[in-house]
Amino acid sequence: MPVPPPPSAVPPLPPNPWGDRRRLRVGLLGGSFNPAHDGHRHIALLALRRLGLDQVWLLVSPQNPLKSPAETPPQPVRIASARAIAGRHPGLRVSGVEARLGTRYTADTLVALTRRFPRTRFVWLMGADNLAQIDRWARWGTIFRTVPVAIFARGPYSQRALAAKAARRFAPFRLAAGAAHALAATRPPAWVYLSIRRHPASSTALRAARGVS
Numbered sequence: 732m733p734v735p736p737p738p739s740a741v742p743p744l745p746p747n748p749w750g751d752r753r754r755l756r757v758g759l760l761g762g763s764f765n766p767a768h769d770g771h772r773h774i775a776l777l778a779l780r781r782l783g784l785d786q787v788w789l790l791v792s793p794q795n796p797l798k799s800p801a802e803t804p805p806q807p808v809r810i811a812s813a814r815a816i817a818g819r820h821p822g823l824r825v826s827g828v829e830a831r832l833g834t835r836y837t838a839d840t841l842v843a844l845t846r847r848f849p850r851t852r853f854v855w856l857m858g859a860d861n862l863a864q865i866d867r868w869a870r871w872g873t874i875f876r877t878v879p880v881a882i883f884a885r886g887p888y889s890q891r892a893l894a895a896k897a898a899r900r901f902a903p904f905r906l907a908a909g910a911a912h913a914l915a916a917t918r919p920p921a922w923v924y925l926s927i928r929r930h931p932a933s934s935t936a937l938r939a940a941r942g943v944s
């Protein structure tokens with residue numbers, strides 16, 4: 732019987748239907764996925780469509796450096812949760828590659844992935860809540876300088892996110908939402924804010940409903 736790949740394996744890149752004419756476009760939705768939910772799927776599917784991506788990887792972090800390890804279930808448990816949300820959608824992949832790369836900070840992960848896959852155009856994806864506080868992340872300017880970034884509206888965070896330090900610092904590099912399709916092929920820094928239909932799901936609410944802190 733074939734042995735399944737370990738959960739932290741780098742997802743195999745799909746064959747590039749564009750050959751040498753166009754580089755593969757991969758969105759990276761980094762998260763704890765504790766647990767994964769329909770809000771993750773909602774923005775992953777919108778990213779595929781609005782950004783014209785070939786794939787989105789649900790990148791299950793080994794440990795968010797700003798969250799308590801005691802409150803974070805083991806990565807394989809969260810990978811299983813992300814797999815259930817990705818289902819059989821051909822554009823969605825689940826990866827725990829940061830465990831294999833030995834990276835914990837997003838800046839390091841992006842530098843490592845862009846080196847490992849020099850022909851792939853990666854885009855970092857995140858909700859507006861994270862744009863609002865990304866200036867607390869390690870070497871966060873490197874993130875914007877390494878790959879294009881797409882931000883998705885979430886709950887009440889939009890105004891705060893667009894007024895936050897990162898949005899102000901990189902304001903000259905913001906693309907109009909109408910140019911979202913061009914983001915993956917734009918040299919970083921480049922970012923776009925997408926005022927999508929909000930999805931109310933959150934892991935915090937799901938944990939509370941399950942009686943988990």
Ligand SMILES: Nc1ncnc2c1ncn2[C@@H]1O[C@H](COP(=O)(O)OP(=O)(O)OP(=O)(O)O)[C@@H](O)[C@H]1O
Binds near residue numbers: 763774883
């Ligand atoms: N409903 C949603 N709408 C938009 N973005 C979302 C939504 N849920 C999660 N995200 C984004 O997906 C990424 C991973 O999220 P994460 O796994 O932390 O889920 P979460 O619901 O934010 O968890 P928690 O409530 O524990 O902080 C983050 O960039 C987050 O902003």
Ligand SMILES: O=C(O)c1ccc[n+]([C@@H]2O[C@H](COP(=O)([O-])O)[C@@H](O)[C@H]2O)c1
Binds near residue numbers: 760869
């Ligand atoms: O690099 C950092 O300093 C950093 C700090 C906090 C969060 N992150 C990343 O942000 C992503 C979202 O995390 P989370 O826990 O909010 O789902 C995930 O990929 C984390 O590894 C990264």
